Amino acid sequence: MEVIIYGKYLRKSTEEAERQVLSLDSQDDNITRLFGALPISEEKFRESKSAFKPHNRPDFNRLIKLIDDGEIKGILAWHPDRLARNEIEAAEITWRIRQGYIKDLKFASGFTFENTPEGIMMLQMVMSQSQYFSAKLSKDVKRGNAQKRKNGGLTGRAPEGYLNQRTSTTGRGTAIVIKDPERFPLIRKAFDLFLTGEYSAQGIHTIMSEEWGYRTLKRNKTGGGAISKASIYKIFRNVRYAGLVPDPYDPERFYKADFPAMITTDEYDKVQMLLGRDGMPRLASRKQFALRGFIRCGKCGCAITAELKRKQLKNGHVKTYTYYHCTGRKAGGCEQRGLNMREDVLYEQLLSLLDAYELHPKMLEWAMDALRDFAKGEIEECVDVQAAQRNSIVGTQNQLDKLLDMATRGLIDDVEYMTKSMLLKSELKQLQEAQANAVHRAENWHEVATQTFEKLVSAKEQFVSGDLASKKDILLAIGQNPVLLDRKLGITPNKWLNPIELTAKGVRMEIEKVRTLPQQIQKASEEAIRLQWCG
Numbered sequence: 001m002e003v004i005i006y007g008k009y010l011r012k013s014t015e016e017a018e019r020q021v022l023s024l025d026s027q028d029d030n031i032t033r034l035f036g037a038l039p040i041s042e043e044k045f046r047e048s049k050s051a052f053k054p055h056n057r058p059d060f061n062r063l064i065k066l067i068d069d070g071e072i073k074g075i076l077a078w079h080p081d082r083l084a085r086n087e088i089e090a091a092e093i094t095w096r097i098r099q100g101y102i103k104d105l106k107f108a109s110g111f112t113f114e115n116t117p118e119g120i121m122m123l124q125m126v127m128s129q130s131q132y133f134s135a136k137l138s139k140d141v142k143r144g145n146a147q148k149r150k151n152g153g154l155t156g157r158a159p160e161g162y163l164n165q166r167t168s169t170t171g172r173g174t175a176i177v178i179k180d181p182e183r184f185p186l187i188r189k190a191f192d193l194f195l196t197g198e199y200s201a202q203g204i205h206t207i208m209s210e211e212w213g214y215r216t217l218k219r220n221k222t223g224g225g226a227i228s229k230a231s232i233y234k235i236f237r238n239v240r241y242a243g244l245v246p247d248p249y250d251p252e253r254f255y256k257a258d259f260p261a262m263i264t265t266d267e268y269d270k271v272q273m274l275l276g277r278d279g280m281p282r283l284a285s286r287k288q289f290a291l292r293g294f295i296r297c298g299k300c301g302c303a304i305t306a307e308l309k310r311k312q313l314k315n316g317h318v319k320t321y322t323y324y325h326c327t328g329r330k331a332g333g334c335e336q337r338g339l340n341m342r343e344d345v346l347y348e349q350l351l352s353l354l355d356a357y358e359l360h361p362k363m364l365e366w367a368m369d370a371l372r373d374f375a376k377g378e379i380e381e382c383v384d385v386q387a388a389q390r391n392s393i394v395g396t397q398n399q400l401d402k403l404l405d406m407a408t409r410g411l412i413d414d415v416e417y418m419t420k421s422m423l424l425k426s427e428l429k430q431l432q433e434a435q436a437n438a439v440h441r442a443e444n445w446h447e448v449a450t451q452t453f454e455k456l457v458s459a460k461e462q463f464v465s466g467d468l469a470s471k472k473d474i475l476l477a478i479g480q481n482p483v484l485l486d487r488k489l490g491i492t493p494n495k496w497l498n499p500i501e502l503t504a505k506g507v508r509m510e511i512e513k514v515r516t517l518p519q520q521i522q523k524a525s526e527e528a529i530r531l532q533w534c535g
Contacts, residue, residue: 004103006038006074007063009045011082024048027078030108035076038106041066051081054088064092067101074104079111080126090127094120149245152258153177159240160216160231161187161262177259184262186214187235191263194236195270197294197472205232236275242268269329270303291346294472297326298485300334306343324484341487349489350475351460356501357478358459360508362526363533367453370534396428452477452497456504507533 008031010024022030024046043066047059055061060083066072077083084090096102097120105113111126113119148155158164158177161184167174190208193199199207208214209226216231218224239246239254243261247253263271273292295304305327310320321342328337359367400421407417455462455477463474475482479493493501507529514525 002073002103003039004074005072006035006040006076006104006106007043007045007066007072008040008076009060009063009082010047010078011051011057011060012048013050022078027082027108030078031076034108035106038074038076040076041072043072051083051085051089054086060089064096067096070101073102074106075102076106076108079107079109080105080113080123084127090124093127094124097123149247150255152245152256154240154245154257154259159238160227160235161241162259163217179260180217183214183217186212187241188262190232190235191241191267191271194274195267197274201232201236201275202229205229208232233275236271239268265329266302269327273303273305273327291324291343291471294475295324295482295484295489297334297336298483298490299336300326300328300330302327302329302334304484326484336485339487341484345487346484346489350463353478353489353491354459354463354474355505357456357497357504358508359453359456359500359504360511361457362511363504363507364453364457366530366533368450371449393428393431396424396431400424400428452494456500503533 008028010027010031012022012024012027028046043062045059045063047057049057049060051057051060063072063075067075075083083093093102097105097115104115105123107113113123153175154177158180161180162177163180165176165178167176186208190204193204193207194201205227214227216223216225216227235241240257241262242265243257243259244254244265245257247255292304292306296302297304303326304324306322306324308320309323313319323340323342324346325338325340326334326336328334403412403417403420403424406412407414412420455474459474463471466474475491478497479491482489482491484490510529511526514522514529517525
């Protein structure tokens with residue numbers, strides 16, 4: 001009697017249709033328990049692959065080759081659907097049975113096979129049923145996913161900063177997406193850094209990995225490590241963070257998400273502007289527009305974008321112009337979108353704005369001397385204020401201690417204790433916050449003033465020659481919320497710079513005028529200007 005050498009084939013897929021199939025180890029145990037006495041090849045055929053597509057399984061292909069070579073003549077498996085879930089590979093198995101290459105099949109699930117015409121027909125029916133079930137399930141899943149997207153749900157793994165969750169503790173409820181309490185605020189912080197326009201995606205990657213110690217969510221086989229640079233770009237390009245779910249079959253269609261958005265649609269638009277029109281890093285873009293995504297439309301609030309336009313001159317040469325205009329992304333569009341403003345005209349307005357705040361290097365020198373003197377006096381004043389604040393805090397704390405002592409000795413009832421203690425605790429909290437704010441102001445104002453004055457020294461020259469970050473730093477030193485309306489640039493200036501706006505230009509002119517005077521007069525004249533400026 002011919003000895004049949006069996007190959008033990010184990011397969012499990014992660015696809016939805018096969019999640020309830022026994023694990024590879026369980027299949028192995030059951031096959032060994034039932035058929036362990038048979039001659040089994042030492043070759044291992046064990047893989048986690050889908051059988052829905054043909055020729056997608058290396059170990060199965062190797063098993064078939066050994067069968068064709070005559071080294072293996074039987075197969076042990078859990079069920080026929082482990083061997084094939086598609087017509088091509090099902091036919092390859094039944095054809096080899098008919099040709100005598102495969103002498104026997106045995107299944108541990110209880111399905112029995114006899115190498116007869118009827119047995120082969122039954123085997124074909126079982127594998128065909130598996131193929132039909134997979135195809136139908138795929139169609140049903142696609143239809144269900146499409147409906148889920150229309151309802152605002154996500155059909156795959158939640159993006160970084162979110163978590164997948166089931167509404168039932170048994171794991172059988174509806175799949176929803178919630179905020180990841182640990183990572184959501186950090187991803188939002190990364191967006192905030194990028195929206196300033198002062199940080200590149202690479203720089204934010206370094207900050208997240210080295211300064212924040214950010215680690216991705218630990219899963220069964222992945223995660224738990226530092227986030228990759230590619231993931232940073234993927235996050236910044238992902239419209240889902242703006243609360244929109246894209247339709248994979250219609251790039252112009254989006255559905256409102258049923259999970260909390262991390263950023264607004266306007267912020268998403270600005271991020272795309274900063275990345276570049278095609279979603280590429282700014283450093284890789286062909287042209288860097290200094291003010292794109294930084295200025296807002298004064299009419300609708302959308303970002304101001306930029307584009308290049310080419311004009312052919314009469315002499316045949318082509319001249320390139322940069323124009324800025326509103327993106328008009330909000331519903332209904334914006335009438336400002338068609339009002340293109342040339343970059344050189346916009347720069348003229350910016351330089352005119354800077355001219356009102358620009359400082360001479362001598363003005364910075366005088367300002368720093370005055371600020372140091374002012375700081376000395378404020379420090380003495382702060383010491384007195386902080387001493388008074390400490391005394392108030394200690395006094396309020398003592399009152400709370402006495403109130404607690406009276407309650408424990410039964411001198412006041414619980415209701416009176418709760419009422420008075422709540423008032424005292426509220427007062428104590430306000431005093432502690434005031435103390436913290438005073439300390440912060442004392443430490444912070446001198447630094448802010450120094451940095452602002454340094455940026456305003458020769459501001460126009462710095463703006464023209466500086467890089468993108470420097471240009472934006474200089475404008476932000478003057479004020480906030482730069483807007484473009486009817487081709488006119490406006491900005492909300494910092495109120496504490498109002499005196500500088502009124503005097504800076506005149507003081508600069510006087511300094512230059514004094515420099516033409518004789519040396520002996522120059523010093524006295526500069527001192528007079530200094531007193532005027534510091535005042």
